[in-house]
Amino acid sequence: MAFKPYDTSKRKPQLVSLIDMAFLLLLFFLVTSLVAQLTQQEQKLSIPTPENKPGRAQILIQFLSENEFLYIDQTTNSIVQEVNDQFGFESPGKQRRRIVERMLAEKKYDKVEVNKKLKDLKKFATDHPDQQYFILIRCPKEIYYYHVLQLVQSISGLPNVNYGCVGGTVADIRNATDISLRTEIDNHGKKRENLVILFPK
Amino acid sequence: MTHSEKKTFSRNIKLTIYGILTVLVAGLFVVSYLFLTRFSGLEEEDIHIPPFTKIDTLKIPPRPGIQGVVISGPVITDLIFDINLKAADIQPLDWNKLVSIDRTAEVTVRARVAADGRLIIKRDQGDILDRGHPDAGREIEKSLSSWVYFPYKEGLILFYFNVPSKGTKKVIIDATKLKRNKKVPEKKEVLNGLLHYIRGLDQSEIGYSSVTFE
Numbered sequence: 001m002a003f004k005p006y007d008t009s010k011r012k013p014q015l016v017s018l019i020d021m022a023f024l025l026l027l028f029f030l031v032t033s034l035v036a037q038l039t040q041q042e043q044k045l046s047i048p049t050p051e052n053k054p055g056r057a058q059i060l061i062q063f064l065s066e067n068e069f070l071y072i073d074q075t076t077n078s079i080v081q082e083v084n085d086q087f088g089f090e091s092p093g094k095q096r097r098r099i100v101e102r103m104l105a106e107k108k109y110d111k112v113e114v115n116k117k118l119k120d121l122k123k124f125a126t127d128h129p130d131q132q133y134f135i136l137i138r139c140p141k142e143i144y145y146y147h148v149l150q151l152v153q154s155i156s157g158l159p160n161v162n163y164g165c166v167g168g169t170v171a172d173i174r175n176a177t178d179i180s181l182r183t184e185i186d187n188h189g190k191k192r193e194n195l196v197i198l199f200p201k
Numbered sequence: 202m203t204h205s206e207k208k209t210f211s212r213n214i215k216l217t218i219y220g221i222l223t224v225l226v227a228g229l230f231v232v233s234y235l236f237l238t239r240f241s242g243l244e245e246e247d248i249h250i251p252p253f254t255k256i257d258t259l260k261i262p263p264r265p266g267i268q269g270v271v272i273s274g275p276v277i278t279d280l281i282f283d284i285n286l287k288a289a290d291i292q293p294l295d296w297n298k299l300v301s302i303d304r305t306a307e308v309t310v311r312a313r314v315a316a317d318g319r320l321i322i323k324r325d326q327g328d329i330l331d332r333g334h335p336d337a338g339r340e341i342e343k344s345l346s347s348w349v350y351f352p353y354k355e356g357l358i359l360f361y362f363n364v365p366s367k368g369t370k371k372v373i374i375d376a377t378k379l380k381r382n383k384k385v386p387e388k389k390e391v392l393n394g395l396l397h398y399i400r401g402l403d404q405s406e407i408g409y410s411s412v413t414f415e
Contacts, residue, residue, distance in 0.1 A: 013218050022229060029233030048264045055266025058273050074274045134263045136270055164265030176269070183277060183388050191277040193388060198269035 050166045054198060057136035059121070061151065062170055063143050067111045070170060076107060077195055080181050096179045103173070118154045125161050133161045138168040172199040280353045280385060283394025285318060288349035296371075296401035299340055300364055306337030310345060310360040311414050316382060318352040320345055330414065337364065348398055353391045354379040359412035360397075370408035372399065377411060 062070040079102045087095050109117065118135075125133055135155055139148050148165055155163050173179075178198040186192050285291070299306065309330040313321045322328045322342055331338025341362055359375035374396050381391050397407060 013215065013222070018222055022225060025226070025229050026233070029229070029236060033233070033236050050267050051264045052268060053266045054269035054271055055264065056271045056273065057265070060270050060272055072272060074272065076272070077274045134265075136265050162263055164263065166265045166267050168267070178269075181274065181388075182271075184271075186273065191279075193274040193277050195272040195274055196269065197272070199267070201268070 048162070048164050050164065054196070055136060055164065057134045057164075059133070059135045060197075061114065061135060061137045062168070062173060063137075063139040063147070064108065064170055066143055066147050069109050069111070069114045070103060070173070071107050071109050071114055071117060072103065072195070072197075074195070076103060077181055077193060079103060079106065080179060080195060084181070092178075096176060097174075099179050100174050100176075104170075114151070115154055118151075122155070122158060122161065125158050129160055131160060135161065135163040137163060137165045138172075139165065140169040141167055168199065173197060175200045277388055279390045279392050280351070281394040282351055282353040282379070282391050283396060284398050285349045285351050286398065288318075290347055291349055291398065292344045292347040293398045293400040294341060294344035296399055298401075299337055299362070302340055303334050303337040304364055306331070306334040306362065306364040308334055308338050308341050308362045309412065309414055310341060310362070312345060312358050312360065314350055314355050314358055314379060316352060316355050316384075318350040320348040320350065320358070322346050337362070344398070350396075353382050353385050355382050356380045358396070359414055361412045371402060371406040372397065373408045373410055373412050375412035376409065 058073065060070075060072040062072070064070055080099055083095055083098045083102065087098055090098075121133065125131060137148055137151060139145070152163060152165070155161055176197050177200055178196055180196050182194050182196050184192055184194050310322060311328045315321055322345055324342060329338050329342055331341075341360075345360065354376075357378040359378070361373040361375075363369070363371055363373075376393055376396055385391060393409075396409070399407065
């Protein structure tokens, strides 16, 4: 059987496949760049889930109402210390009640004041990137989560300032089973006097 | 056009087409790079993330607890009980002078650190044992009486000065009888620092152990 000789002069590049490949490449780059962008955004997104044990924080912000907050940080230690020193003879329950009353009298702030405090904290955290902050926000279910998000918005954006949100009322602090100062060693080996608040189960 | 010319022409056309396509594909890469940098708004260093650093950046955020909260308090700094060199009128004990006064002196001093940190020596109550070496005893008493410690500890402190000593320590300080000052908060640890202000004597010649006062 005679075969037709292969005519190389009639050979043409497969343009359809090449264009197909070119568009596939374009599509690939479009998708991957979008995914890369999303990954970057996801990395910045911090949604820590609560765990069923006492957590650790540098600041506790307890919603009292939409515009009132209990802002507890390390400066609250002095209240606990003073109550312990002055009323050490009283029962632990009575001392706890005194501590909470003083906290509510001295550490209650409105939205503007809290935002100012958080702004100052952010400034400090920016200047001291080695310092790590975790802010625990407790919000009763009666208050719309929108208010929590507003607060979160003023905290977020810094790599060394993290936050966590849990549900809870000031009644948990009022009825706490323990409000005391405890000397502990932190991750850097430094001795710290931490404030422990254990909520009722 | 001859057959060979036709062949060459056709080869050139093919080469041109392949060349254009190559440029097009290369252009696509450039466009994709531009897309990554300009259009997607990523920083230069965010585009090429090495896999090992990617793991590092994906830190697990701290989790809030629901049973309670431990709020980090201020760092507790340990207190160092030592000589307050900035105190007014504090005088060092000049070892060379002591040697020149009495090179065989052997003196034991029982002193009391007061609550405010001052060192109190009462010769009339027998706080200085300097039998045979009164001049050296007075020189030591003069200096030691001016010493002031930071007020973190109080109680008895004993000093043993052995000027001719060779091989053993020339000065031994017994701080074991000191107790914490009651005003110091319990959570703060009080550590011993520099308990003397002696000049002209190597630190290795000064020891810290018990001293017998008799």
